[in-house]
Structure formats: structure tokens, C-alpha cells
Amino acid sequence: MTPLIAANLWEMMHGGSTHLPIALMLVFAVSDGLGCLIKTDQVRDRFYVAGFIMLIAGTLGVFPAVLSGLMLARWEIGGDGALFWHHVFLWPAFGLLIGLSVWRIIVRGKRSRTGLFIYLLFAFLAALLVSGAGFWGGEILLGSS
Amino acid sequence: MKTISLEVKAAFCAVLAALLTVGGTLGAAVLVSRSIQEARNVAKANGSPVIQPALVTQGAKLFAMNCSHCHADDATGDEGPDLHGLTKSDERIRAQITNGVKGEMPSFKKKLGDADLAALVGFLRSLK
Numbered sequence: 300m301t302p303l304i305a306a307n308l309w310e311m312m313h314g315g316s317t318h319l320p321i322a323l324m325l326v327f328a329v330s331d332g333l334g335c336l337i338k339t340d341q342v343r344d345r346f347y348v349a350g351f352i353m354l355i356a357g358t359l360g361v362f363p364a365v366l367s368g369l370m371l372a373r374w375e376i377g378g379d380g381a382l383f384w385h386h387v388f389l390w391p392a393f394g395l396l397i398g399l400s401v402w403r404i405i406v407r408g409k410r411s412r413t414g415l416f417i418y419l420l421f422a423f424l425a426a427l428l429v430s431g432a433g434f435w436g437g438e439i440l441l442g443s444s
Numbered sequence: 445m446k447t448i449s450l451e452v453k454a455a456f457c458a459v460l461a462a463l464l465t466v467g468g469t470l471g472a473a474v475l476v477s478r479s480i481q482e483a484r485n486v487a488k489a490n491g492s493p494v495i496q497p498a499l500v501t502q503g504a505k506l507f508a509m510n511c512s513h514c515h516a517d518d519a520t521g522d523e524g525p526d527l528h529g530l531t532k533s534d535e536r537i538r539a540q541i542t543n544g545v546k547g548e549m550p551s552f553k554k555k556l557g558d559a560d561l562a563a564l565v566g567f568l569r570s571l572k
Binding site for chain 1: 448533548
């Protein structure tokens with residue numbers, strides 16, 4: 300495989316694998332946030348279940364995205380310019396998503412109001428970090444350098 | 445109280461899982477990156493791919509014919525960006541020239557061959 304084809308392959312794989320997890324991560328935070336605001340038990344539970352499924356699916360989707368990104372960046376975890384900022388947002392987001400998923404799987408529905416509040420804070424922080432990583436990823440592709 | 449205890453345990457597991465996963469990924473990346481760098485150093489020691497002046501001259505001609513319209517004659521940028529001090533890899537530069545950028549830059553796949561791309565990359569690398 301020539302380097303040109305390899306670079307294109309990872310670029311396509313990274314582009315193809317990042318957008319679904321980004322979308323899921325944003326909607327999961329919104330879904331859990333809305334669930335917190337709704338008073339009807341049945342509707343609230345549906346939002347929580349939707350949020351849970353999206354969180355798990357999104358976190359599983361992050362792995363191919365990270366792997367293809369590492370291949371594309373030749374295993375560079377820092378870098379310069381837009382790549383550096385992409386990584387500044389990416390690595391904490393990656394860790395947070397793993398942590399949130401594990402916490403959610405263990406706790407399931409048995410959570411206190413305080414626990415839910417802290418969880419939601421981290422969920423929105425994760426969504427913010429994922430958005431930042433996505434923005435700087437776009438800058439790498441379309442930016443000036 | 446039982447709920448809080450479960451949440452605290454879950455939080456501990458969550459932090460541990462996050463640290464292990466991210467730490468493991470970063471550690472693996474550092475190891476692979478180092479071995480790539482070592483391989484590059486060995487390749488350099490065995491015959492450094494120094495940019496040849498003839499390649500730069502050829503690249504400058506190709507640049508003037510194909511790229512200067514958007515990137516300016518001195519490559520400092522006009523409609524397209526400044527091309528001095530590019531941080532992208534040679535492969536990415538080649539890929540971008542070959543495929544273009546949707547809505548931003550045309551594809552030169554049909555116009556430029558491998559030798560032309562090598563010359564253009566050589567020219568771009570010569571820009572300080």
C-alpha cells in the first residue's frame with residue numbers, strides 16, 4: 300500500500316467514524332438533561348433510557364474513531380496548531396465518556412439527586428469537549444495550515 | 445445511604461476505567477510513535493532524503509502553473525492559504541493536492557503525477 304493510499308484510507312475511516320459518536324454524545328447529554336426536567340415518570344424514564352443507549356453506543360463508537368485518528372496522525376498524541384488543540388479536547392473527552400459509561404452501567408437507575416446532578420455536569424462537559432475536538436478536527440482538514 | 449455508597453463505588457470504577465483506557469491508549473501511542481521515529485532515524489542514517497535543488501526548481505515551476513493563482517506567486521496566500529511552514533505530513537499534502545478540498549480547492553488527480561507531486565512537496569518544504 301502506498302503512503303498516499305494509506306493516508307487517504309485512514310482519513311476516510313476517521314471522517315466516517317467520528318461523526319456518529321459526536322452526534323450521539325451531544326444528544327445523550329440533551330436527552331439526560333431533558334429527562335431531569337420532566338416530571339412524568341414514564342416519559343422521564345424513556346429519556347434516561349435513550350440517553351443511556353446513546354452514551355454506550357457513542358462510547359463504543361469512539362474507539363474506531365480514536366484508532367483511525369491515531370493511525371492518521373502517525374500515533375502523534377500532541378502535535379502543533381489545530382492538531383494540538385484537537386488533542387487537548389479529545390483526550391479528556393475520551394476519558395470522560397469511558398467514565399460516564401462505566402458509572403452509568405454500574406449505577407443504572409439507583410442514583411440519588413446529587414449523583415444525577417454531578418453526572419449531568421460531567422455529561423455536558425463531555426459534550427462540550429467532544430464539540431471542541433470536532434471543531435479542531437475540522438480545522439485540521441479545512442484550516443489554513 | 446446505600447445509593448450514595450453505590451454511586452461512590454461506581455465513580456471509583458469509572459475513574460479507574462477512564463485512566464486505564466486513556467492511559468493505555470496514550471502509552472501505546474507513545475511507544476508506536478517512538479518506534480516510527482527510530483525507524484525514520486535509521487532510514488535517514490542509511491541515506492537521507494535531502495530535498496534536491498532540481499526537485500525544488502521543478503516544484504516551483506509546477507507551483508507557478510497550477511497553484512499560484514490561488515496561493516499567490518510567493519505562496520504567501522491570496523484566495524488560498526499561506527503555504528509557508530506547513531505542519532502537515534508529506535502524505536497529507538500529496539493527498540490534499542490530489543483530492544482537493546470540497547468547495548475550497550480543486551483536485552489535481554488528472555493533472556499531476558507522482559513525480560509532479562514529489563516536486564511540489566519538495567518545493568513547499570523549501571519554503572521557510
